[in-house]
Amino acid sequence: MNAFLKLIAPSPRYTSLLAAALLLSGVLGSCSSGASEPAAEKPTPAAPATVTTFRLTNAPAVRRLRLPAELKPYEQVDLFPRVGAFVQRVLVDRGSRVTKGQTLAVLEAPELAAQLARARSRWQAAQAKLSGTRASYERLLRTSQEPGTISPNDLERARAEMQADQANVQAAQSELQASRELSNYLVVRAPFSGTITARNVSAGALVGPGGGQPSAPMFSLENSRTLRLEVAVPEAAAGQWLQPGAAVPFTVPAFPGQTFTGVFRRNASRLSQTVRSELVEMDVPNADGRLKAGMYAQVLVALPTAAKAVAVPTSAVFATPDAPKQAQVVRVQQGRAQWVPVRKGQLLSRDTVVVFGPLAPGDELVREASEQVPDGQNVRIAKAKPAGV
Structure with missing residues (x-):
């Protein structure tokens, strides 16, 4: 038993060998660990980006513009009387559709009738006097055919008197024509076909220069069968605007979801000095009268680029x-x-x-x-x- 214990007891040489073996294994382990770290830190390829x-x-x-616009009547006029007179009859009212030359109102002015009568009387008197002087001159002219019967001075005097009466007749006739034209002004007629949009007088009202309503017209007349779509084009787009005849779509708030079309017809050819824009106009057919003058619109325009x-x-x-x-x-x-x-x-x-x-x-x-x-x-x-x- 004692001999066996001596055999297994560690000797100093065995102990030193065991420590050296453990140290060597630690060094090798650390080297192996250091060599494996770079392989673990190698970056992986980035995943493709999804686009x-x-x-x-x-x-x-193309450059698309949305510009504000306004619909205006193709023709518009405020009707005033040309002479001072009283309104005798009013034949139309607001909303009446009239044709060119139709009578809208009849005025009366007694002083114009008297003036016309005086002019006619003066013309008739001038004609009568001319007839007498012409007959006298013609008699003297026939008598002067016999030598020594009529003095040349008398014949010349009769001819001058006849010519003066002819001038008086022409003057009286011009005055009569002017009086007739003034009398025609007593009938107010429509200058073009359209719709009466305002009526400001009634029978018996005094109108004309110095009348009871000098600042208000008798009627306002508009032709809206074709409308003008006015657009202010900014300076940046004025040089790239459309050619005449191009179709221009637009919308109005009164008819949401609907698009109307106008035709570019005319432009001002100059920029406004206040807002630095050019005024252009499109013609919009409106025979059915759906669109109204005064409506605001949005114009949609596609302009070419470089x-x-x-x-x-x-x-x-x-x-x-x-x-x-x-x-x-x-x-x-x-x-x-x-x-x-x-x-x-x-x-x-x-x-x-x-x-x-x-x-x-x-x-x-x-x-x-x-x-x-x-x-x-x-x-x-x-x-x-x-x-x-």
């Missing part, structure tokens, strides 16, 4: 605040994002802008450009959309 895209087309970019301009959504253009004109778009090519520098142009609408750059029809652009899709990154297209700009 929504659209394709450029060769359709020309030939090399490309219209894209504003969200597809990325620009930094310090350089808003120097922008970029993201083009998808062979499954990778490619940042393309472009120059921003005018804003076509709230969500569409013109850009200039190395772009071509068929290019596929990212609809939402951002720094989260860096240049060269793999992308996955979620859903391709047409150029819904």
